Amino acid sequence: MAEGFPVxxxxxxxxxxxxxxxAPFRMAQxxxxxxxxxxxxxxxxxxxxxxxxxxxxxxxxxxxxxxDSGSTLTRYFCPVCGSRMFGHxxxxxxxxxxxxxxxxxxxxxxxxxxxYSARRPAWDPERADIPNFETMPPSPK
Numbered sequence: 001m002a003e004g005f006p007v008x009x010x011x012x013x014x015x016x017x018x019x020x021x022x023a024p025f026r027m028a029q030x031x032x033x034x035x036x037x038x039x040x041x042x043x044x045x046x047x048x049x050x051x052x053x054x055x056x057x058x059x060x061x062x063x064x065x066x067x068d069s070g071s072t073l074t075r076y077f078c079p080v081c082g083s084r085m086f087g088h089x090x091x092x093x094x095x096x097x098x099x100x101x102x103x104x105x106x107x108x109x110x111x112x113x114x115x116y117s118a119r120r121p122a123w124d125p126e127r128a129d130i131p132n133f134e135t136m137p138p139s140p141k
Contacts, residue, residue, distance in 0.1 A: 009103035011083035016058035018085060018102060024049045027100075027109055029127065032116040034065060038075060038084055042124025045100040046087075047109060054096050060085060069136060113137065 006021045024047035035044040060076040067073045071091035077084045087097040100109040114120070117132035126132060 004105075004108045007103050007105060007108065009106075011058075011078035011081050011085060011102065013078065013081035013083075015080045016056065016060055016078045016083070016085055018057075018098060019055045020047075020049050020053060020098065020103075021055070022050070022053040023108070024098075025095075027111050028113045028115055029111050030115040031118075031120040031124070032068075033119060034067075034073075035116075036119070036121070042121045043114070045109065045111065046097045047100050048092075048095050048097050051094050051096045054086075054098065056086065 005023055006019050008017065008019045010017045026048040027046070028048075029043045029045050031043045036042060038044065059079060061079045062074045062076045064072050064074040067089070069091065071089050073087055073089050075084055075087040083102065084099055085102055086099065089095065089097065100106050103109075111127065111130055113130050114127055114132045115136055116134070117126065118134040120126065131137075
């Protein structure tokens with residue numbers, strides 16, 4: 001088990017709880033317009049986990065969109081308070097994207113890259129210490 005794991009978190013009202021039993025395999029900030037809209041800021045801060053390592057307790061609702069890659073991205077949220085909790089990408093079966101901010105303790109989060117940096121607003125500072133991709137980088141094999 002990775003140091004610091006498992007980690008747990010919840011939505012704003014506590015109706016949905018999430019536990020990640022192992023460390024994520026990828027951590028990133030995304031500056032695409034959809035992520036700006038769902039976060040209400042310049043980017044989302046996401047950690048990708050193997051679905052088998054994540055437990056979700058509580059009812060969620062989903063909203064699906066077609067990404068520019070052609071995949072279907074479904075974001076799940078708490079139907080009581082509206083907190084965005086996690087997402088699934090149809091081109092990444094077996095993976096779940098969790099919002100880093102939902103965790104009770106998130107000091108383990110260290111972004112490895114920034115996606116869609118070409119769409120980053122001028123007021124959202126660039127991370128010069130990580131790779132910045134103008135669009136979505138190729139998926140690791």
